Amino acid sequence: MKKRKLAVILAAVLTSVTMAACESTSVPEAGAATEAATAQENEKAEETTEEAKEETTAASGEASEEDDKAKADHVAELIDAIYVQERNDDTDEQCREAKEAWDALTDEQKKMVEGEHADPDYFGRDTGDASKDDPLNADDIGENELLVVSFGTSFNNSRAEDIGGIEKYLAEEFPDWSVRRAFTAQIIINHIQARDEEKIDNVEQALERAVQNKVKNLVVQPTHLMHGAEYDELCDTLADYEDMFESVTVAEPLLGQVGKDADTVNEDKESVAEAITEEALKTAGFKDIKDAEKDGTAFVFMGHGTSHTAKVTYSQMQAQMKKLGYANVFIGTVEGEPEDTACEAVIEKIKDAGYKKVILRPLMVVAGDHANNDMAGDEEDSWKSMFLATEAFDSVDTQIAGLGSIKEVQEVYAAHSGAAIKASQKSAGTGRTTEEVTALEDGEYDAKFTTDSSMFHVNEANADLGKLTVEDGKMTIHVSLASKNIVKLFPGTAKDAEKAGAKTLEPTTDEVTYSDGTKEEVYGFDIPVEALDEEFDLALLGTKGKWYDHKVKVTLA
CATH class of the missing domain: 3.40.50.1400 (Rossmann fold)
Incomplete structure (x- = not known):
């Protein structure tokens, strides 16, 4: 009996041990599967995290770039706001605000500044002290x-x-x-x-x-x-x-009076032509113009150009160079007005003349944006680039210097200022009365009409001259003025012109023809003349409705 119970117990133990053994063998297999699944999940989680990080970084980068662009665009707007020709009550504050906003940008943000007129050079370019x-x-x-x-x-x-x-x-x-x-x-x-x-x-x-x-x-x-x-x-x-x-x-501008036609020159143009050519030769290392010509070098003086009738001045400067014997000196303009001063036209002139070397220099008082960019810049539309693009020249060099620093040019300005100062100080002279000119037969005469103001003068097309009519000892001069800005005249003072019943002189509409053939309508006036060579009062009324006092004088041409 005891042996049988022992056997049963042993069997139970063996069965238990066997089952435990079976269980112990199956547990490791289940654990491995779980670990594999966990690893996969972890890997996926890591991938998701990395993707999220990348997306976050990308989003952050895009946001940062948008922020940079917004700041740069704001500065561009501020610059465009002060890039205007009219000053207003806010100009000082606008200037200050634009500079402060620019200074707050990073170097990378400054490179992004771009507007209608704004660019990084507005504040960033070094133009000197x-x-x-x-x-x-x-x-x-x-x-x-x-x-x-x-x-x-x-x-x-x-x-x-x-x-x-x-x-x-x-x-x-x-x-x-x-x-x-x-x-x-x-x-x-x-x-x-x-x-x-x-x-x-x-x-x-x-x-x-x-x-x-x-x-x-x-x-x-x-x-x-x-x-x-x-x-x-x-x-x-x-x-x-x-x-x-x-x-x-x-006072007169640098090149003096415009003149009648493209071949008209004067002392001012001669002085300036000699001065700028001499300076260009010295800078280039030539002893004289003939030395440069033998070397095959042509000089081009580039002005601004204008659609104004005074554009003939550039043609006159070319005529002046020719008169001085400067065959290898050419006049050009940025605007290409007159047409034969356009870059393409000047290039053809130099090619036809056979010069293989070119030196460009500004015909401008200052060496500013036009000289540095339009003339000497690296953009394809600069004069230097256009000359080089033809491949017709062995060399194209530039001299970036304004006219204002040349002593001889300064002397011309001083001469004009001196003449204006003397004119402002001159006293009225004595003249001849109407009775003293009765010897003049009835008829028309050319007469010079001079005033005390360069703002009130005969149209340049008529070279200061009016038409004096003498009839029965009475004189009247007809003058065509510079524009339609003077709407009435009065023989006397402004004070008298404002009185009730004052008889004013009404304008005529005259057509004048300038030296380049263009025509323009201006106002003219018939003015009574009491005496020749004697100043008299002549008030004028401008477009703003205000009378001004002036002194004028009529002299036979």
């Missing part, structure tokens, strides 16, 4: 002011050397006159103010400064090359301030 330039906007002017009016340039070195060079020379030549500066391009004024914190007066600001300083005699010296659109606009602006000074006189 602005601190070397004097804006000449101080008060304490005194009674006599010599206001030097320029288009302007944002290129600091050129502004200091070229415009500043002219201003300093005039200050030395006329120590009794306070030299001040004004620019006509508000776009440039804003650029300089925003970038360099240098404030330059526009023409209206300069005139207001003169009025506040109680200036009596104002002489204005434009640094413009010719009697073009900018010169005319300057004279129109000055007309609004004439009665605020005892005298206002505008």
Whole structure:
């Protein structure tokens, strides 16, 4: 019995051990499967995490790039807002805001600035040290002011050397006159103010400064090359301030009077032609023009060009070069007006003449954007690139220098300022009465009509001349003026012209023909003349409805 119970117990134990053994063999197989599944899940989770990270990084990068672009676009908008020709009450604040926003950009963001006019060069281009330039906007002017009016340039070195060079020379030549500066391009004024914190007066600001300083005699010296659109606009602006000074006189621009046709030259054009050619030869290492010609080198002086009738001035400068015997000197213009001054036309002239080397130099007072980009730039539409693209020349070099730093050019400006100062100081002379000219037979005569203001003058097409009619001892001169800006005249003072019943002179509509063949309608007037060679009062009414006093004189041609 005991043996049987023992056997049963042993069997049970063996059975239990066997089952445990079976279980122990099956557990490891299940664990391996679980671990494999877990590993796969972990791998997938890691992949998902990496993808998420990549997506997050990409999204972050896109967001960052969008943010960079937004900041750059904001700066571009601020620059475009001050790239305007009209100053307003917000201009100073707009300039400050644009520069602060630019300074806050990273280098990469600055590269992204692009607008209608904005680009990274607006603030980022190094054009020299602005601190070397004097804006000449101080008060304490005194009674006599010599206001030097320029288009302007944002290129600091050129502004200091070229415009500043002219201003300093005039200050030395006329120590009794306070030299001040004004620019006509508000776009440039804003650029300089925003970038360099240098404030330059526009023409209206300069005139207001003169009025506040109680200036009596104002002489204005434009640094413009010719009697073009900018010169005319300057004279129109000055007309609004004439009665605020005892005298206002505008000096001649650099190249003097325009002249009748493309072959008309004068002393100013001759002096400038000689000066700029001599400077170009010296810079290039030639002893004289013949030396350069033997070397096969042609010089091209590139001006701006204009659609104004004064564009014939460029043709006259070419005629002047020919008269001086400078066969290898050519005149061109950025705008290609006149047409034979366009780059393509100049290239053909030089090719036909057989010159194989070319030196380009600006025919501009300053070496600014046109000189650095339109003439000497690396873009395919620059003059240098277009000359090289023809493969017709062995070399094409550039000289980036403005006219204003040349002493002989400064001397021409000084001569013009000096003449204007003398004109402002001249006293009225004695003349001949009507009775003294009764010897003149009835008929028509050419007569010179001169005034005390370069803003009130005979149309340049008529070379200061009017038609004097003598009938029964009475004289009347008909003059065609420069535009339709003078709408009435009155033989007498402005005060008398404003009186009730004053008999004013009404305009005629005249057609004038300029030297290039273009025609224009302007106002003309029939003016009674009491005496020849004697100044008399003649008031004028402008388009703004205000009368101004003037002195005029009629002299037989």
